[in-house]
Amino acid sequence: VIIIKANNLSIFIEFHAIIEFVTTLSHLSHILQQDCQLVSTRPVLIGVSGGPDSLCLLDIMWRLGYPLLVAHLNHGLRDEADKDAMAVRGVAHARGLPFILEQADIAAYARGHAFSIEEAARMVRYQFLFEQARQHQAQAVAVAHTADDQVETILMHLLRGTGISGLKGMSYRMHPTPWSHEIALVRPLLGIFRDEVLSYCNEQNLHPVFDRSNLDTTFYRNRIRGELIPTLEKYNSGIKSNMLRMAQTLASDDHVLEVLTNEVWQDCCLEHVATGVALTINILSAQPLGIQRRLVRRAISILRPGLRDIDFSAVERTLLFLKEPTRSEQLDLTNGLRLLREGEKLWIASWEGDLPTGAWPQIDHTPHQLTIPGCIDLHGKWHLRATYVEDIQKAIAQAADNADPFQAWIDIRNPLPSLLIRPPIPGDRFQPLGMNGHRVKLSDFFVNIKMPRRVRKNWPLVCLGNDIVWIPGYRISHLHRLTVSSTQAMFLQLFKD
Amino acid sequence: VIIIKANNLSIFIEFHAIIEFVTTLSHLSHILQQDCQLVSTRPVLIGVSGGPDSLCLLDIMWRLGYPLLVAHLNHGLRDEADKDAMAVRGVAHARGLPFILEQADIAAYARGHAFSIEEAARMVRYQFLFEQARQHQAQAVAVAHTADDQVETILMHLLRGTGISGLKGMSYRMHPTPWSHEIALVRPLLGIFRDEVLSYCNEQNLHPVFDRSNLDTTFYRNRIRGELIPTLEKYNSGIKSNMLRMAQTLASDDHVLEVLTNEVWQDCCLEHVATGVALTINILSAQPLGIQRRLVRRAISILRPGLRDIDFSAVERTLLFLKEPTRSEQLDLTNGLRLLREGEKLWIASWEGDLPTGAWPQIDHTPHQLTIPGCIDLHGKWHLRATYVEDIQKAIAQAADNADPFQAWIDIRNPLPSLLIRPPIPGDRFQPLGMNGHRVKLSDFFVNIKMPRRVRKNWPLVCLGNDIVWIPGYRISHLHRLTVSSTQAMFLQLFKD
Numbered sequence: 006v007i008i009i010k011a012n013n014l015s016i017f018i019e020f021h022a023i024i025e026f027v028t029t030l031s032h033l034s035h036i037l038q039q040d041c042q043l044v045s046t047r048p049v050l051i052g053v054s055g056g057p058d059s060l061c062l063l064d065i066m067w068r069l070g071y072p073l074l075v076a077h078l079n080h081g082l083r084d085e086a087d088k089d090a091m092a093v094r095g096v097a098h099a100r101g102l103p104f105i106l107e108q109a110d111i112a113a114y115a116r117g118h119a120f121s122i123e124e125a126a127r128m129v130r131y132q133f134l135f136e137q138a139r140q141h142q143a144q145a146v147a148v149a150h151t152a153d154d155q156v157e158t159i160l161m162h163l164l165r166g167t168g169i170s171g172l173k174g175m176s177y178r179m180h181p182t183p184w185s186h187e188i189a190l191v192r193p194l195l196g197i198f199r200d201e202v203l204s205y206c207n208e209q210n211l212h213p214v215f216d217r218s219n220l221d222t223t224f225y226r227n228r229i230r231g232e233l234i235p236t237l238e239k240y241n242s243g244i245k246s247n248m249l250r251m252a253q254t255l256a257s258d259d260h261v262l263e264v265l266t267n268e269v270w271q272d273c274c275l276e277h278v279a280t281g282v283a284l285t286i287n288i289l290s291a292q293p294l295g296i297q298r299r300l301v302r303r304a305i306s307i308l309r310p311g312l313r314d315i316d317f318s319a320v321e322r323t324l325l326f327l328k329e330p331t332r333s334e335q336l337d338l339t340n341g342l343r344l345l346r347e348g349e350k351l352w353i354a355s356w357e358g359d360l361p362t363g364a365w366p367q368i369d370h371t372p373h374q375l376t377i378p379g380c381i382d383l384h385g386k387w388h389l390r391a392t393y394v395e396d397i398q399k400a401i402a403q404a405a406d407n408a409d410p411f412q413a414w415i416d417i418r419n420p421l422p423s424l425l426i427r428p429p430i431p432g433d434r435f436q437p438l439g440m441n442g443h444r445v446k447l448s449d450f451f452v453n454i455k456m457p458r459r460v461r462k463n464w465p466l467v468c469l470g471n472d473i474v475w476i477p478g479y480r481i482s483h484l485h486r487l488t489v490s491s492t493q494a495m496f497l498q499l500f501k502d
Numbered sequence: 503v504i505i506i507k508a509n510n511l512s513i514f515i516e517f518h519a520i521i522e523f524v525t526t527l528s529h530l531s532h533i534l535q536q537d538c539q540l541v542s543t544r545p546v547l548i549g550v551s552g553g554p555d556s557l558c559l560l561d562i563m564w565r566l567g568y569p570l571l572v573a574h575l576n577h578g579l580r581d582e583a584d585k586d587a588m589a590v591r592g593v594a595h596a597r598g599l600p601f602i603l604e605q606a607d608i609a610a611y612a613r614g615h616a617f618s619i620e621e622a623a624r625m626v627r628y629q630f631l632f633e634q635a636r637q638h639q640a641q642a643v644a645v646a647h648t649a650d651d652q653v654e655t656i657l658m659h660l661l662r663g664t665g666i667s668g669l670k671g672m673s674y675r676m677h678p679t680p681w682s683h684e685i686a687l688v689r690p691l692l693g694i695f696r697d698e699v700l701s702y703c704n705e706q707n708l709h710p711v712f713d714r715s716n717l718d719t720t721f722y723r724n725r726i727r728g729e730l731i732p733t734l735e736k737y738n739s740g741i742k743s744n745m746l747r748m749a750q751t752l753a754s755d756d757h758v759l760e761v762l763t764n765e766v767w768q769d770c771c772l773e774h775v776a777t778g779v780a781l782t783i784n785i786l787s788a789q790p791l792g793i794q795r796r797l798v799r800r801a802i803s804i805l806r807p808g809l810r811d812i813d814f815s816a817v818e819r820t821l822l823f824l825k826e827p828t829r830s831e832q833l834d835l836t837n838g839l840r841l842l843r844e845g846e847k848l849w850i851a852s853w854e855g856d857l858p859t860g861a862w863p864q865i866d867h868t869p870h871q872l873t874i875p876g877c878i879d880l881h882g883k884w885h886l887r888a889t890y891v892e893d894i895q896k897a898i899a900q901a902a903d904n905a906d907p908f909q910a911w912i913d914i915r916n917p918l919p920s921l922l923i924r925p926p927i928p929g930d931r932f933q934p935l936g937m938n939g940h941r942v943k944l945s946d947f948f949v950n951i952k953m954p955r956r957v958r959k960n961w962p963l964v965c966l967g968n969d970i971v972w973i974p975g976y977r978i979s980h981l982h983r984l985t986v987s988s989t990q991a992m993f994l995q996l997f998k999d
Contacts, residue, residue: 167748
């Protein structure tokens with residue numbers, strides 16, 4: 006409520022304040038609609054500590070007619086905590102708004118999870134806010150980070166080492182969030198400096214219970230705020246505004262690059278499982294360096310979502326690994342991840358856990374007997390079928406022209422053999438078709454044909470007695486090939502449903 | 503020359519130095535080929551002050567077999583300047599390299615152009631280096647900026663306010679440069695910190711004549727180097743490396759965005775003359791915000807190539823101007839530039855000088871008489887032709903169906919009239935076809951039909967006596983239209999070669 010006083014000077018001052026107040030409201034109204042994408046018909050849950058930032062946001066959104074739910078987490082860390090909670094309840098009730106209070110033992114949570122108090126407070130607070138937002142079907146959780154918080158965050162990223170993603174700072178709207186895929190996190194005050202927030206509180210007679218900066222910001226952040234920013238302002242007094250504008254420019258640049266990366270990702274990502282992400286090497290390599298780096302970072306962040314910083318050198322190592330075909334097939338990457346090259350696939354994968362082998366035929370350690378005619382089922386919907394050939398002349402011709410490594414014609418000298426399907430065993434040797442009189446170690450043959458290393462151990466081999474007669478997908482044995490003098494043959498097929 | 507000493511410890515240290523030396527050379531060899539894109543078959547002109555950075559670069563490039571031309575500018579600013587020049591000559595001659603020396607009166611140049619000494623030194627030095635490179639047909643000018651210079655430059659941009667273009671810092675290769683479109687500027691030491699340069703000089707027995715940082719860096723830069731960076735290192739001791747990596751990442755992001763912007767620019771830029779750049783509004787508006795901002799910045803930097811910083815708010819004002827069709831047609835932008843909307847065109851233009859009107863028919867202040875049949879020439883290859891109609895019934899039908907505003911059929915009541923072609927005069931009124939009995943002010947009509955403001959003054963009007971009978975490109979007069987009772991008519995055409 007604004008009081009126009011009789012005194013001329015006082016009227017002038019109050020008039021100026023009214024103008025500022027109306028400008029702030031109209032500016033925030035635009036931000037809430039355009040940047041935060043809020044509608045005024047569905048509830049918004051607002052986290053209110055009782056400090057100036059959250060009181061200011063609460064008051065503005067209430068004046069602009071948003072249906073608010075006021076949520077306060079009692080951290081129980083300070084003596085005044087109960088008094089603060091009651092003050093926030095008073096503010097909510099004075100405006101006829103629902104008030105949600107929760108008590109948390111942050112100190113216990115921090116001990117239990119080996120977090121710092123600040124980290125624990127942040128985790129518990131966001132979990133509480135999103136849980137309540139879900140229960141009350143809110144469209145979003147609103148928090149009151151200001152332009153000062155934004156500048157401090159960007160500086161912290163800059164000091165720690167970052168790219169656009171860190172330099173652009175926080176966003177007006179974040180969706181999905183680490184806490185919910187359905188409910189957005191909005192920060193309407195990101196463009197408003199703390200000075201303006203304090204003026205607003207003062208002019209609107211809001212009474213902050215305490216300055217939250219004392220509670221939930223770290224010692225490091227307080228040093229940035231209290232020491233580093235004032236130092237930087239000695240070099241350029243407009244540094245805070247400059248950094249805010251920089252963040253806006255970089256956010257729109259980042260958006261363009263992310264849209265572009267999304268498009269390429271659709272084509273480039275072949276497989277994505279809990280243990281790894283497979284990228285198509287030739288698509289990845291064809292991208293400009295900036296997009297290559299983003300694709301690799303994305304793969305890493307999918308596998309390590311909690312990772313705060315992705316090591317620059319890990320990304321560079323990945324791109325080098327791609328470029329140099331003479332390097333080994335596998336390389337340690339970062340944070341328990343490895344690089345693995347399989348033909349046209351680059352796997353970025355966890356060292357722990359297996360990668361999917363569903364695409365390849367695999368067999369467990371128990372050998373399978375297969376009578377002819379007959380069919381057995383292997384893992385991953387693969388099947389092996391054996392039949393007798395009826396027209397031997399036709400089979401000889403077909404075998405000579407065969408271009409499909411998943412079918413084979415095998416000479417039979419002793420009638421009615423039984424086939425053994427088994428994985429490789431140490432000491433296996435094999436005489437590949439075309440290598441007359443020369444048996445090679447099976448392990449060497451696997452290397453030569455570039456069979457992915459991790460599927461070798463369980464690759465199905467078709468054997469007659471001790472002889473490997475066919476390595477499905479690759480080669481038959483020279484000794485069991487059809488020749489013009491063959492009189493009997495079987496036809497083998499490995500196929501997938 | 504590396505001396506292996508008898509003492510064991512000493513051998514170990516020297517061996518370590520050899521390894522480092524070889525590593526540095528092989529690293530730089532890669533940078534020179536890949537990043538600087540130099541070939542070892544064509545001369546490179548290297549600017550050598552005699553300080554550690556340029557001596558180090560000179561020695562490395564010489565060892566790697568690049569044909570060098572050593573260029574030194576005697577700034578004449580210090581007492582030791584002549585001694586320094588002789589020392590650089592000694593270094594060049596000891597390696598059998600040509601030495602180019604020039605004497606400059608920087609102080610006089612600075613006074614004459616109202617530059618600071620530092621700005622003047624920079625301008626004169628680069629002009630000298632590129633002029634010599636051109637005369638000696640060098641492929642590039644090489645300068646010895648180090649990773650420390652890079653970090654300082656980025657911090658200066660950051661303090662001043664910047665986007666990716668500033669945060670990415672300097673490039674290994676810049677082409678074209680402000681000084682030459684043909685000859686590249688390369689900075690091979692951008693990834694090497696000054697400490698490493700000093701170690702190299704020490705190990706290779708190079709004797710820098712002075713530390714150039716004392717001469718050609720500004721007081722502000724020295725403050726960044728001596729005070730700000732050490733302060734930032736207290737927050738994160740790896741800040742310099744972090745910023746260097748950030749610059750690399752941002753450079754590749756910027757490259758992707760610039761390639762994208764180039765592509766859109768081809769479609770979006772309609773006209774580009776000395777006084778202005780015209781962009782197609784619907785193409786510009788359809789782009790994501792990041793690309794819109796880049797297109798506007800590009801237009802501004804084309805018109806104001808010397809501009810160091812493009813005002814963020816000027817770019818935002820331009821985009822707002824586009825979005826709000828109710829706004830005025832013209833707006834002040836920044837640095838003597840204005841925004842001007844003309845139908846589907848957005849002009850970013852100088853307030854001074856005229857924009858091209860070649861696309862529109864224009865006439866000067868002298869009226870032209872046109873007898874029928876006849877043809878007269880207007881500016882910009884436009885012509886107006888008048889003929890008598892032979893078949894009046896056909897003409898009535900054609901006039902009724904006419905969809906081309908650059909041709910018109912006019913009723914003739916008095917035979918053999920003479921037409922007057924003239925620009926508008928104050929007080930002109932006009933009765934547009936379809937407005938029965940209603941004469942409007944010509945100036946209001948121009949507004950209604952959205953004729954570009956700047957072409958109104960010289961638009962050709964076809965008159966009979968005091969009556970405007972046709973506004974070519976827009977409308978004929980209601981009073982002179984063909985009707986079913988017309989018995990004679992003329993056919994008018996305004997056309998361009």
